[in-house]
Amino acid sequence: xxxxxxxxxxxxxxxxxxxxxxxxxxxxxxxxxxxxxxxxxxxxxxxxxxxxxxxxxxxxxxxxxxxxxxxxxxxxxxxxxxxxxxxxxxxxxxxxxxxxxxxxxxxxxxxxxxxxxxxxxxxxxxxxxxxxxxxxxxxxxxxxxxxxxxxxxxxxxxxxxxxxxxxxxxxxxxxxxxxxxxxxxxxxxxxxxxxxxxxxxxxxxxxxxxxxxxxxxxxxxxxxxxxxxxxxxxxxxxxxxxxxxx
Ligand SMILES: [Zn+2]
Numbered sequence: 001x002x003x004x005x006x007x008x009x010x011x012x013x014x015x016x017x018x019x020x021x022x023x024x025x026x027x028x029x030x031x032x033x034x035x036x037x038x039x040x041x042x043x044x045x046x047x048x049x050x051x052x053x054x055x056x057x058x059x060x061x062x063x064x065x066x067x068x069x070x071x072x073x074x075x076x077x078x079x080x081x082x083x084x085x086x087x088x089x090x091x092x093x094x095x096x097x098x099x100x101x102x103x104x105x106x107x108x109x110x111x112x113x114x115x116x117x118x119x120x121x122x123x124x125x126x127x128x129x130x131x132x133x134x135x136x137x138x139x140x141x142x143x144x145x146x147x148x149x150x151x152x153x154x155x156x157x158x159x160x161x162x163x164x165x166x167x168x169x170x171x172x173x174x175x176x177x178x179x180x181x182x183x184x185x186x187x188x189x190x191x192x193x194x195x196x197x198x199x200x201x202x203x204x205x206x207x208x209x210x211x212x213x214x215x216x217x218x219x220x221x222x223x224x225x226x227x228x229x230x231x232x233x234x235x236x237x238x239x240x241x242x243x244x245x246x
Contacts, residue, residue: 042245044222046146047090048153048213050238055157055211057185060085086236087185092228093208097235098198106232112179112207113239116246117144117224119217123151127189128165134172144224145172146181148214153183163189166196173204181209181224181241212241221246 048054050063061084069079087093092113095102120137122129129147149162161184169187172180180187180201187197187208201208209226223244228237 040245044217044243046212046214046217046241046243047239048211050084050089054088055154055185056085056088057190058157060087063088084238086231086234086238087210089238090209090211090213090226090241091236091238092226093198093201093210093236094228094231094234095202096233098195099202102202104231104233104235105228105237106230108228110227112144113209113224113226113228115144115224116142116221117146117179117181117243118142118221119146119148119214119219119243121148121219122162123149125162127160128163129168130165131167131171134168139175141172141175141177142221143177144179144181145177146209146212146214146217146224148183148217150183150215153213153215158184159190161185161190163187163192164197166200169197169200169204169206173200173206177206179207179209179224181212181226183212183214185211209239209241217243 052063052065054063056062063084064082066081066083067078068081069075069077071078092105094104094108096104118137118141120134122133125133129149147164154161163184164180164182164187169180186192187201187210188195198208200206223246224241225244226239226241228239231237
């Protein structure tokens, strides 16, 4: 760690502004290897587009865009408001979504949503991801696991999307996993009324990301960045989820 608080070769280069980089360079407290590592990082956007025709759980509030000021009506700027269920597109569920006294993101740490993750493919199994589907994954696991269940993301609502078996959530928790991401709208089946996996997330203080688009992502380890908005009292938040090469 140098005087500028920057940990070299740790992936933190991306948050170094050019101003700080200049001062940093002047004092020779970086190495060329650091800079090359930063420069070579690849980024994958794993967030589906949020549009008015976007997929959502039946009954959820769709995305709507309302114009309150428009150039075409002689106004000096375009100004809109939006309404949407926060469960549209790539999103993080807040614990208050599934626990009576759960917290919203204005009270929660963002650290689970940024850091090393592992993408695993589970496109072969039917309906539920069980512990037996996880046991070939090399250990130890990083604190974040993203599960790809679709070969190709559906273009219409899929009532039979794959979900996770409660035992698999417990197994992941025992391996030290703190965040589970999935490319479906929920880690519980669409018709589940008891939501056992969401209840386990609450019991284990784990976090979840849903509706990711992992279609183009090979299995392997990445850096995940998927920060929820600091929404007070909301049950979820949209995230712009990206992966970076390590
Ligand atoms: Zn959700």
